[in-house]
Amino acid sequence: QQQVKQSPQSLIVQKGGISIINCAYENTAFDYFPWYQQFPGKGPALLIAIRPDVSEKKEGRFTISFNKSAKQFSLHIMDSQPGDSATYFCAxxxxxxxxxxxxxxxxxxxxxx
Amino acid sequence: GAGVSQTPSNKVTEKGKYVELRCDPISGHTALYWYRQSLGQGPEFLIYFQGTGAADDSGLPNDRFFAVRPEGSVSTLKIQRTERGDSAVYLCASSLGPPNEQFFGPGTRLTVL
Known part of the structure; x- marks a missing residue:
């Protein structure tokens, strides 16, 4: 019940394209869902976060979509840039x-x- | 202002040795978390301090691991009788207190030979 499942494991996108990363959880008591970006050799840095009282949150090129009934949430990176190349973690x-x-x-x- | 700092950045030790990893949180942050990140994995929670006390140590893998925060600021993670399986990046994060954002340090990469 404590797991958060994330997919895909890796993703290659052309510059200007949309990157989509998905996460699913089981514990309905979870009520805060942040996304972190991590560059090699660095600690994770908060990108954007959402609470389950809203279905979508947008900050610049980054959008979180949240589906409470399906217990799923996703990160969309619009107009992806080479500088976005990193590892992304949902939590x-x-x-x-x-x-x-x-x-x-x-x-x-x-x-x- | 300064972010979360961790020392050393790298630590190489031999199996069976004792190690200490230090975390300096952001000034004024009362909450401090330790996580462990194995290669290719997301960070895993180890222990949480609110002030000087360990409010949640449920993530410590066994009694070889111990952490302190005697004055409510700097924290030290201590690992006794290190094993090769302890090799990982140990991350520290601090916040103003739940439910505020956690700010991560760059981590200490521990290698046990």
Whole structure:
């Protein structure tokens, strides 16, 4: 029940294209869903996050779509750029607890110039 | 301002040795988390501090792992009798307290030979 499943494991997109990464969770007590971006040798950095009271959140080229009934959420990167090439992690945590994150296994994105 | 810092950035040790990993959180952040990231995986929660006390240590894999935060700021993760399976990147994150964003440090890469 604590797992967060992430797909695909790796993704190659042409410059200007849309990158889509999907995550699914089981624990309905989760109520905070952040996406983190990680470059080699660096720690993860928060990109965007959503709570289940909204179905979509957009910040610049990054959008989270959230489907509460399906227990799924996804990250869309519009107009993907070579500088977006990194590993992306979805995560989930629950209110009332310690807000420890349960991370997905990561998606390695490569944007071709 | 300064972000989360971790020292050392790399640590190579021999099986059976004792190691200490240090985390300096962002000033004023009361919450501190330790995660472990194995190669090709997402970070896994180890322990959470709120102030000086360990509020959740459910992620520590066994009693060889211990962490302290005596003054509510700097934290040290201690690993006794290291094993090759302990090799990973150890990440520290801090926040103003749940449910605020967690800011990650660059990690300490531990290699046990």
């Amino acid at each position: 989930a945590s629950r209110q009332g607890g310690t807000y420890k994150y349960i991370f997905g296994t990561g998606t390695r994105l490569k944007v071709l110039a």
